[in-house]
Amino acid sequence: MNILVCITHVPDTTTKIKFVDGKELDKNGVQFVIGPYDDYALARAVELKESLGAKVTVLNVGKQETEPTIRKALAIGADEAIRIDAEPSDAIFVAHQIAHIAKQNSYDLILMGRESSDYNGGLVHGMVGEMLGWPSVSPCMKLDLEGTNAKMQKEIEGGKELLEATLPLVAGCQEPIAEWKIPNMRGIMSARTKPLNVVEAISVEGAISYNSFDLPPERSSCKFFEVDQVDDLVNALKEEAKVL
C-alpha cells in the first residue's frame, strides 16, 4: 500500500503572531513545526504502515526553509519525501501541485490535516479529492482499513457520522485519529539518508492574493466585579454590552 501524507510547515501553536508592516509574517524567533493536524495524519499513516505494511511518502509545497520540518516527518517514520519548490499561498495552487504528483504515482490513500494552521482554508483535501475524482472526508477522527474498504468517523456539529468508502481516498485528519509520534534517535539518524526529492511547481491560475494582515483588536481592559456583585455584572451585560 502507498500512502501520501501532505504536511505544512507552520509556526508552533504557542507563537504570538506578528507581522512586518502588516505585509508578511514576522518570522523572527518563530519556531516552525509540522502542522498540528498534519501530525495526526502522519501518525496515522505510520500506524497503518506498522500494522498493515505500507510505504509512506510525505509531501510539502514550500521553499527550501521547510526541509528541517520535512526531515522531522522522515524521522517520525515516513520513508521518503517530496518537496515542491514554491510558496504555498493559496489552496487551489497547493491542491493542483498535490494532484499533479498523485497522478504520476499510485497512492491508495492521501492523508492530510483537517486544516493548515497558517492560512486555515480547510480546502486542500476536498480539492485534491475532486481533482482526482476520489472521495474525500474531513474532519476524520477515526480511519480503519479492511482491504480496500475504509471505515471513518467524521465529526459533525453536535455529533459524529460513521462513513464508509472504497480506496483510493483523501482524508483530512484530526484527533483522536492517532497518537502524535515523537522521533527517536534511530529515526533521526535514518532520516538523514532517506530520499528527499525536490520538484518544480506547475503553473496554476486563479489563486487569491494576500494584500495585508492585521491582528484582532485588543480588548480595552477587563472590568472586575466582586462575587456578590453578580447583579451588577448582569446589568452591565444588558445595558452596556447589550448582549442579554
Next chain:
Amino acid sequence: MSVLVFIETNEGEIKSSSLEAVCYAKSINENVVAIMAGEASSKELDILGKYGVTKVFYNESEALANDSQGLAEFIFSGVEKEGADLIIIARSSLADSIAPKLAIKAKASIATNVVDLPSSQSPLTVKRGVFTGKAFATVSLPEGRKVLTLAKNAVGLKESPSSCSSEKLGFSEVASPKVKRLSVEKATGSILLPEADKVVSAGRGLKGPENWEMIEELANTLGAATACSKPVSDMEWRPHHEHVGQTGIKVSPSLYIAIGISGAIQHLAGVNSSKTIVVINKDAEAPFFKSADYGIVGDAFEVVPKLTEAIKRVV
C-alpha cells in the same frame, strides 16, 4: 449578475447562519437566489423572502440531504442555471465539506472563513481569519466565479422583504455515492455550538464531569450552547465536538462566558472574535482576564449558581 446562497436546515428549520449569508449577499447584490436541499414550502419561502431572496431552487431528495459530494453537484447545477458568479455559504461542518468540491467543479476561486463585508467589489476584497484565529488577512479574489464561506456573525441579520418564488431543480442522483453514511450520532434539541449566539464554556477548573449540571443550567437560562476546553474533552468529561480553540471549534458568539479556563493561547485562538467575553476564575492572575471584557475572581462553584439566579431575575 446574481448571487447564489446555499441554505442549510437543522431539524427542519433554516439555520440563522444561512440567513446571515442571505443578508451578506443582499449587501453585495440586489438579486439574491437561494438553493436548498429539502422542501421549499410556504414556511421556507416566507422566511427567505423576509430577508430578500427572490427565488429558491430546491430538491427534496433524501439522498441529497447530507451528501457533500451530491450537494456540490446540485449547487453547481444551480450556479449554471442562474449564471451566478458569486456563491455564498455559511460555514458549518457540511458547508466545509461542500466548499472545496464546489470551487473545483465551478472553476471558482475561493476564500473561506470570511469575517466581514467586502471592502471592495472589484476586485472582490474580503477579510478572513488566519493563523487559527490569531490574525486576519485581507485577500482579493481574481476575476471570474467566486465562492465565499462565512464565519458566524460576519454580518448581522437585516430584513429586506421581497416575494420569493420556488423552482425545483433536478439533479442526477448518483446511484452509489462515493461515501456511504452508515450511521449518525447527533444530539437533538440542543443549540449547535457553531450556530450559537451565546456560549457558556468550562474548563479543568470544574474538577469533573459530574459538575457540569450548573454549567448546563446557566446555559439553559441564557439560551446558550455549552462548550469546553481541550483537556476537558481529552479526558472525556465532555464530547469532543464541544471543545473550542485552535484544534477545536472556532466560535464568534455575541457572549462567551469562560468558567475555570486558564486562557491558554490555543484556547483564546478559538474564541477571541467573540463580541463580549466574561471570565470567571478563582485565580486573579489567570491569563484569560487579559482578553476579557468582564471578570469575576472567585470560586466557580459559588459564582455560577449566583449568576444563573441573577440572570433569571432579568430575562
